Amino acid sequence: MDTSSPATIQSLDEIILEFYAAGVIKLGQYKLKSGVMSPIYIDLRELIGFPKLLNTAAQLLHNVIRQKSSSISCDVLCGAPYAAVPVCTLVTVAQNIPMVMRRKEVKEYGTKKAVEGPVKDGAKCVIIDDVCTSGLSIMETATDLRKVGLVVEHAVILLDREAGGPFNLQNEGITLHSVMTLSYVCQTLVKSGKLDPKMAKQIEQFMASQAPDPKPQKVVNGNGLSKTWKQQSFSARAEHTSNAVAKHLFQLMDRKKSNLIVAADLTSTEAILNLADAIGPNICAFKIHADIIDGFSEDFVSKLKELSQTHRFLIFEDRKFSDIGSTVARQYGGGVFQIAHWADMVTIQPTPGPAVIEGLKKGQRSGHGIGGALIAEMSSKGALPNKENVAATIQMAHDHPEDIMGYICQSDIDDEPRFVRMTPGVHISEAGDTLGQQYVLPETVIENCADAVIVGRGITEAFKPSEAARMYQTRAFEAYLKRTSQ
């Protein structure tokens, strides 16, 4: 996403708000081309009623071409019919770049051309479009342009709905560049009070449900060899998983530049909520133990959920479910804590076997699979080592990819990129505690196996928890960047 000049981040936000005021961004229930109902609809055709805004859109699009001029070469433009034709015409006039027009319906008379305008064999044509969902309409345009000899390698759009467009187009040899993403638009509307955080969460869930199915990716390192799971980026791995929570967490870690999960092992609801508010911007997930909290209540849960929406983090209940299926179904879906109603992620002990997962599925409340993290290895001293158990745990995960989002582990136990590895027992002082907890540095666990680090007392007992959270966030994310650049 391009957020630089002339629209700085601030002025891009202002433009988004103007789009909203002009009715270009609509909230409600709208039917998409695919027939799917969407809680948000972006109709850039409305821009033709607002000449100033139309011109701004043209400037934003041209900025992308200008700023990426070292990679995008552009002899001619083509606005994808019909919504993008007016805005493309403005770019043509303002920048003196010729334009061609693709006809959707070829005339039965006259020249019968599918592409009108200055078509030169081998000329580089950049497609301009308003919104991209799956990339299909850009692909249709590219097919016609290629048929007449134009070379299409880039498309520039105003808004990416993040439903697989860039990935699908890349497979067809087209790099997609967008001015903004749907998540950024939602974020801006929430910040300005135009969009209720609850509604934003619904949109986020809708987007996750629309995200593409995992597709095999050609992921190779500098030597042309297949990248191991450790070398792959979170965004690439999001494409590999069919677990909605893992996909969401991978995308969140990538966007927030945080692979820090805090373990908020505090007992007062007030202290927990204050911590969540203070460090929310630095974390991807907030882990609690509901059963150690004094005065756990519905009110506490709703406040924590509100904070999770404001700061965009997942709520992680470290319940370590480990009973027969029927008991687990009740522990998860009912009882004092009603965990299934508020936890995005939960930990699971694999010892009962697959029945524990079936029990959780029975107790679940969300529409998607449970965000189950299987405990493969524990951090405490003397934790029972058993290779057979680890192998069986991996098998359980592989047999339940819709419900298992990843592992709690201490070493590199599996080659499969789709699972998120989370490692507790992380502290910048490796001394450990007096009750068997063992600590390792964030850099070491990321290098060993962790995608996300789980840090408890390193943050909660720090003199300034928010500064400590920032420090762990930076160290863990930099270690991840280093690992993926190898």
Ligand SMILES: O=c1ccn([C@@H]2O[C@H](COP(=O)(O)O)[C@@H](O)[C@H]2O)c(=O)[nH]1
């Ligand atoms: O193997 C495990 C599994 C879970 N935990 C949990 O993580 C945190 C660690 O807290 P620190 O204060 O950073 O020690 C805590 O909630 C444990 O229940 C773990 O430590 N090891």
